[in-house]
Amino acid sequence: MQDDLEEVRRDVIGRLSQAANDRKSAMHTPVFATADADTRILVLRAFDDEQWTLRFHTDSRSPKVSVIESDPAVSVLFYDREEKVQIRCRGVARIERSSVAADTAWQQSDNYARRCYLGSGPSVLSDEPTSGLPEWIEGEKPTDEQLAPARENFAVLLVEIIEADWYHLAHDGHRRALVKPGGEAHWLTP
Template sequence: MLSTFDAIRNDIAQRLADGATNRRSPIHTPVVATADADARVMVLRGFDPQSWTLRFHTDARSPKVAVIESDPRIGVLAYDKQAKLQLRLRGSGRIVTTGQAVDSAWSQSDNFARRCYLGSGPGEQSDQPTSGLPAEFEGVEPTDDQVIPARENFALLLVQIEEADWFSLAHTGHRRALFIGDEGRWISP
């Protein structure tokens, strides 16, 4: 059982870093909630331990973009069942559609991932079940030229963590630590 704030902050950072790079990590797909209480599972794509910023990919046409732009409060919930550890993170989100970070994330994606940004925008209504993809890309990897129009729909959701709630479950007694900025405090589970 971790017993110092430094050890717990390091544990949080290591779990987020692993979650961003290891698709088998339970932290890889946390629940992300916007200020309108809408929650969804998203893939954690990056974590910057210096700035405590999370990076997710999103569609610039998604309804959550307008919500975040009007109220940037974000909640992120991750649970590691094997470790019996819950992370609740709160912070400010921002949508980024241009710049080096977006270009870099786009270039690191393969064309199967990029094709998701070619079709209908998230939440668009359909008369039949649909992936939203153009028919010619169902199960097919588009070429580099074919995904060029998708780039304008690709965006990053960056979440600056302002508060981290670390909750460890144990039959000998749960432990919980809350970090607001760099300050840690023990709180009752």
């Protein structure tokens, strides 16, 4: 049980770092909410513990992109059921389509992941169940050359964390704290 605010800060940083680097981490796939109160599960790709920035990948044609560009206020909810720790991050999001971060993320992705950006954009109506991928690539690993047109649909979604609300459920008394990137931290009643 953490009873020190600096321990809580280290716990937040440690959990977000692990979530970004370990796909088996309970916090690897948080709930992401845009300002219009729409939620979805995203995969956390990176956490910069110096800038307190989260990185996700997205299709630039996704409806959430226009919402973020209109109102960048977002929240990201992480939860570890076994350890009973919740981290609610409030932040400001931005979409980067052609930045160094976007180019690097694209280059580091494998071709199976990149192929998701080849097909129809997210939320396109269909008369039948579909992956959205072109038929010629279903179940196949595309070449770099085949993926060239997909790059224009790929973007990174970066979230600058403004504050993280850390909550630990415990039989001997819950603990809750609010931590901010610059070092400010406060205990809160659960």
